[in-house]
Amino acid sequence: MAEEKELRYDPAAIEAKWQERWAANPKLYAAEPASSSKPKYYVLEMLPYPSGQLHMGHVRNYSIGDALARHMWMRGYNVLHPMGWDAFGLPAENAALKNNTPPREWTLRNIAAMKRQMLRLGLGYDWATEVTTCLPGYYRWNQWFFLRMYEKGLVYRKKSKVNWCPECATVLANEQVVDGCCWRHEDTKVEQRDLEQWFLRITAYAQELLDGLEKLDGWPEKVRTMQRNWIGRSEGTEVDFFLAENVDEGLGTRDEGREVQGGLGIRGQRSERQRIRVFTTRVDTIFGATSVQLAPEHPVTEAFCAADAELKAKVDELIEQQTRAREAGDVGAIEKHGVPAGRFAINPYNGERVPIWVANYVLMEYGTGAIMSVPGHDQRDFEFAKKYGIEIRRVIAAAGPEAVEQELPFTSEDGVLVNSGEYDGLTCAAAQKKLQEVAAAGGFGEAKVTYRLKDWGVSRQRYWGTPIPMIHCERDGLVPVPDEQLPVVLPEQIEITQQGGSPLARVPEFVNTTCPKCGGPARRETDTMDTFIDSSWYFYRYTGAQNARAPFDSAKARYWFPIDQYIGGVEHAILHLIYSRFWTKVMRDLGLIENGEPARRLFTQGMVIKDGAKMSKSKGNVVSPDDMVARYGADATRMYALFAAPPDRDLDWQEDGVAGVSRFLGRVYRLVMKYAPIARRVRGENVALPVLHSGPQNILEDAESKLQRKLHQTIAKITQDFEGRWHFNTCVASIMELVNSIQSADASIASGGVNPAVIVELMRTLVLLLAPFAPYLAAELWEELGEQGDILRAPWPVSDPELAKEEELEVPVQINGKLVTVVRVAAAAAAEAMETAALSDEKVRSRAAGKRVVKVIVVAGKLVNLVVK
RNA sequence: GCGAAAGUGGCGGAAUUGGCAGACGCACCAGACUUAGGAUCUGGCGGGGAAACCCAUGGGGGUUCGAGUCCCCCCUUUCGCACCA
Numbered sequence: 001m002a003e004e005k006e007l008r009y010d011p012a013a014i015e016a017k018w019q020e021r022w023a024a025n026p027k028l029y030a031a032e033p034a035s036s037s038k039p040k041y042y043v044l045e046m047l048p049y050p051s052g053q054l055h056m057g058h059v060r061n062y063s064i065g066d067a068l069a070r071h072m073w074m075r076g077y078n079v080l081h082p083m084g085w086d087a088f089g090l091p092a093e094n095a096a097l098k099n100n101t102p103p104r105e106w107t108l109r110n111i112a113a114m115k116r117q118m119l120r121l122g123l124g125y126d127w128a129t130e131v132t133t134c135l136p137g138y139y140r141w142n143q144w145f146f147l148r149m150y151e152k153g154l155v156y157r158k159k160s161k162v163n164w165c166p167e168c169a170t171v172l173a174n175e176q177v178v179d180g181c182c183w184r185h186e187d188t189k190v191e192q193r194d195l196e197q198w199f200l201r202i203t204a205y206a207q208e209l210l211d212g213l214e215k216l217d218g219w220p221e222k223v224r225t226m227q228r229n230w231i232g233r234s235e236g237t238e239v240d241f242f243l244a245e246n247v248d249e250g251l252g253t254r255d256e257g258r259e260v261q262g263g264l265g266i267r268g269q270r271s272e273r274q275r276i277r278v279f280t281t282r283v284d285t286i287f288g289a290t291s292v293q294l295a296p297e298h299p300v301t302e303a304f305c306a307a308d309a310e311l312k313a314k315v316d317e318l319i320e321q322q323t324r325a326r327e328a329g330d331v332g333a334i335e336k337h338g339v340p341a342g343r344f345a346i347n348p349y350n351g352e353r354v355p356i357w358v359a360n361y362v363l364m365e366y367g368t369g370a371i372m373s374v375p376g377h378d379q380r381d382f383e384f385a386k387k388y389g390i391e392i393r394r395v396i397a398a399a400g401p402e403a404v405e406q407e408l409p410f411t412s413e414d415g416v417l418v419n420s421g422e423y424d425g426l427t428c429a430a431a432q433k434k435l436q437e438v439a440a441a442g443g444f445g446e447a448k449v450t451y452r453l454k455d456w457g458v459s460r461q462r463y464w465g466t467p468i469p470m471i472h473c474e475r476d477g478l479v480p481v482p483d484e485q486l487p488v489v490l491p492e493q494i495e496i497t498q499q500g501g502s503p504l505a506r507v508p509e510f511v512n513t514t515c516p517k518c519g520g521p522a523r524r525e526t527d528t529m530d531t532f533i534d535s536s537w538y539f540y541r542y543t544g545a546q547n548a549r550a551p552f553d554s555a556k557a558r559y560w561f562p563i564d565q566y567i568g569g570v571e572h573a574i575l576h577l578i579y580s581r582f583w584t585k586v587m588r589d590l591g592l593i594e595n596g597e598p599a600r601r602l603f604t605q606g607m608v609i610k611d612g613a614k615m616s617k618s619k620g621n622v623v624s625p626d627d628m629v630a631r632y633g634a635d636a637t638r639m640y641a642l643f644a645a646p647p648d649r650d651l652d653w654q655e656d657g658v659a660g661v662s663r664f665l666g667r668v669y670r671l672v673m674k675y676a677p678i679a680r681r682v683r684g685e686n687v688a689l690p691v692l693h694s695g696p697q698n699i700l701e702d703a704e705s706k707l708q709r710k711l712h713q714t715i716a717k718i719t720q721d722f723e724g725r726w727h728f729n730t731c732v733a734s735i736m737e738l739v740n741s742i743q744s745a746d747a748s749i750a751s752g753g754v755n756p757a758v759i760v761e762l763m764r765t766l767v768l769l770l771a772p773f774a775p776y777l778a779a780e781l782w783e784e785l786g787e788q789g790d791i792l793r794a795p796w797p798v799s800d801p802e803l804a805k806e807e808e809l810e811v812p813v814q815i816n817g818k819l820v821t822v823v824r825v826a827a828a829a830a831a832e833a834m835e836t837a838a839l840s841d842e843k844v845r846s847r848a849a850g851k852r853v854v855k856v857i858v859v860a861g862k863l864v865n866l867v868v869k
Numbered sequence: 870g871c872g873a874a875a876g877u878g879g880c881g882g883a884a885u886u887g888g889c890a891g892a893c894g895c896a897c898c899a900g901a902c903u904u905a906g907g908a909u910c911u912g913g914c915g916g917g918g919a920a921a922c923c924c925a926u927g928g929g930g931g932u933u934c935g936a937g938u939c940c941c942c943c944c945u946u947u948c949g950c951a952c953c954a
Binding site: 671 | 872874875880885888893894911921936950954
């Protein structure tokens with residue numbers, strides 16, 4: 001190296017070169033077959049919707065996943081790291097309206113653009129397994145699954161009140177309604193409409209979905225809690241209150257009531273005594289029930305209204321108030337209103353006659369839509385009773401010897417029954433059990449577990465989705481499309497308009513078909529499936545994306561599943577992640593897989609924000625990944641996304657920070673290039689590493705052992721982080737520290753104070769450590785160091801604890817807990833040696849002079865604290 | 870209202886178990902090299918003070934030889950849930 005010519009780090013050139021090389025070698029990122037002798041590792045990032053542009057949230061998500069995947073490759077794992085496209089959905093139809101581009105064309109073009117961006121970022125995906133959900137090769141399996149579920153009774157159709165987004169002009173699942181508004185249109189209120197809809201019986205798995213959460217200890221507690229709340233299990237009792245007098249209208253017992261979402265039809269045979277079934281978690285308080293409250297939409301309410309125009313007017317008013325309040329958004333703060341129905345119900349336990357009211361705080365969609373009101377022991381009933389002068393009765397007394405009369409409402413379950421006839425004196429828990437038995441024996445009630453989770457409404461009146469494979473025949477009714485006729489292909493030549501209703505209904509070639517059973521003329525179902533179906537199982541398809549005979553190969557799925565690490569945004573905590581768990585359980589019950597949960601570990605990364613707000617077009621604070629890559633390169637952009645904050649926290653995007661990372665990469669480049677010639681020479685000569693001198697006699701350290709120590713500490717730190725803590729921000733910082741150390745030692749290196757073999761070791765390892773974070777630069781420098789083969793297959797460095805160990809420590813010395821000085825001692829120094837060193841320190845002596853040392857606290861290897869008086 | 874997470878320099882953030890608060894980076898200041906620099910290198914950089922020192926992790930108490938970290942009360946922000954009977 002006679003003269004060093006100015007070397008400039010040119011990410012554009014380096015990255016272009018390697019992108020080309022990698023493209024020519026698709027095997028590089030491909031998983032090996034299940035017969036591989038390596039342990040498997042499935043790392044998955046949530047697949048994007050192909051909007052046409054990656055945003056920074058994607059860049060962050062994929063930078064985390066790619067770093068992990070690369071690390072695992074280097075650790076010798078057989079890694080599956082796939083990517084795909086959640087390609088059905090409304091934006092494609094909106095774009096079609098706006099630009100007159102067919103949805104398919106628009107979508108495929110967007111996919112191509114985003115794939116280019118991903119390749120430019122250097123993300124290591126196995127593109128041979130790419131999944132695109134809007135292609136018939138994929139969505140035919142949605143249809144296939146739908147038919148299998150239909151056979152198992154997990155699919156049903158019913159007319160119900162549904163959530164309707166006027167903006168989307170389609171139905172939404174409960175999970176897609178946020179604060180009474182559409183999840184995609186935050187300002188659009190969701191309306192209620194009556195429609196025939198297809199449902200998946202996710203409630204059949206409610207208990208299992210809940211129980212499974214206990215074992216998912218690799219998932220964030222936050223997500224598990226959200227799912228628990230969403231499933232909303234509650235144990236209680238259903239009890240029938242009899243109507244004091246029969247009503248002429250067609251009232252009856254409710255049998256399948258719970259299955260029905262929203263308003264329900266009045267059905268079932270007329271019973272001899274008409275009854276109102278209530279759900280309660282506190283049946284022990286039933287002697288305190290002083291009224292029965294019905295939801296305004298309850299069928300009994302409707303029956304009353306049919307016979308009482310005045311009541312109907314009042315109930316309609318209630319419903320309207322309720323709707324207005326919902327629209328205002330503050331559901332919890334709505335004042336309780338009600339109207340007396342002018343009728344009475346009979347408490348089955350004591351024959352007491354209590355008035356029936358219609359109340360706005362009783363929800364038709366939960367429980368039975370009717371409650372017994374116990375104002376003495378329920379906060380809400382109490383407020384209501386106060387307002388309307390309904391009797392408030394104490395039936396529970398606080399437990400304990402000096403049982404002070406608790407003020408009502410007393411809502412604790414820690415008490416005993418009073419004023420409850422023969423049940424007086426029982427504890428709440430005992431009374432609940434006893435009363436349930438009595439109800440069951442008497443045929444007027446039973447123990448009941450209720451869930452908040454509702455069945456999944458999957459019908460959408462949209463075009464760009466999977467056609468539901470069902471046929472309506474006048475003679476045979478509902479007929480499933482036979483498997484051999486799959487896929488039911490989405491017609492492509494179709495005019496997208498803004499008219500309501502299913503666009504497919506306006507395509508006669510699609511609608512008109514023949515009945516598979518009788519051969520007669522029939523009509524196809526024109527609803528399409530919710531796109532969350534697409535994303536419920538896509539990660540299984542990655543194990544064999546070309547499979548034309550089955551959704552996936554069960555043997556392969558057995559090998560790869562469960563996913564070892566799933567990474568995505570927390571916004572999918574309930575929607576996607578609960579549907580996926582449901583789908584996995586269904587597939588297991590179909591015998592396709594053995595795992596009961598899709599992913600062992602889940603990681604939810606934080607949002608990318610800028611200037612204190614989430615990046616969004618409306619706020620005008622969007623930073624384009626393309627711009628960043630063009631200015632600073634993919635390596636710097638990705639590394640900044642990891643460096644700026646720990647991955648689970650929100651990240652504040654600051655472009656100056658990207659520039660800083662880019663400068664750092666430049667320093668690495670120049671540093672390694674400077675020593676690359678030595679490395680190439682040493683490789684040829686096979687120079688042995690020197691043995692590190694150790695022992696207490698070597699308190700004076702030389703540059704060489706210092707550097708080696710720093711190196712091995714860095715290896716240990718980063719390796720540990722990949723194994724769990726995932727603080728990649730501090731991993732990057734530690735690499736920076738290592739580089740700083742090497743640069744500070746530059747003079748000693750130049751003067752020959754460092755063995756060339758150590759220099760090579762430093763350079764090689766530095767580049768290896770960098771590889772998961774800055775893959776382009778690492779690949780380039782690996783080659784410059786004269787190494788053969790791809791760095792992705794080079795073994796991850798191993799930290800030698802002996803080399804990482806400090807020989808000498810700086811020990812802080814405190815007096816009364818305040819820092820006074822720092823003394824240097826051998827790392828192995830015993831407590832006495834530390835104490836001696838501290839006490840003999842001049843500063844310590846002068847500070848302690850004239851005072852009495854009461855106590856000396858010595859923490860081996862940590863610190864010395866003198867307590868003086 | 871209920872639940873969870875968080876609050877540390879001008880900024881993003883460090884500080885695995887209680888043990889030198891501010892790693893690393895940005896911004897800023899000074900210097901070097903330069904025709905120039907949005908390049909590179911060197912040094913400085915929580916506040917107060919001439920210094921010795923003192924004060925500092927949202928606020929107030931407490932435990933401890935020692936608290937950013939543990940306990941109690943309060944404030945603020947973010948997220949989730951919100952009449953679930």
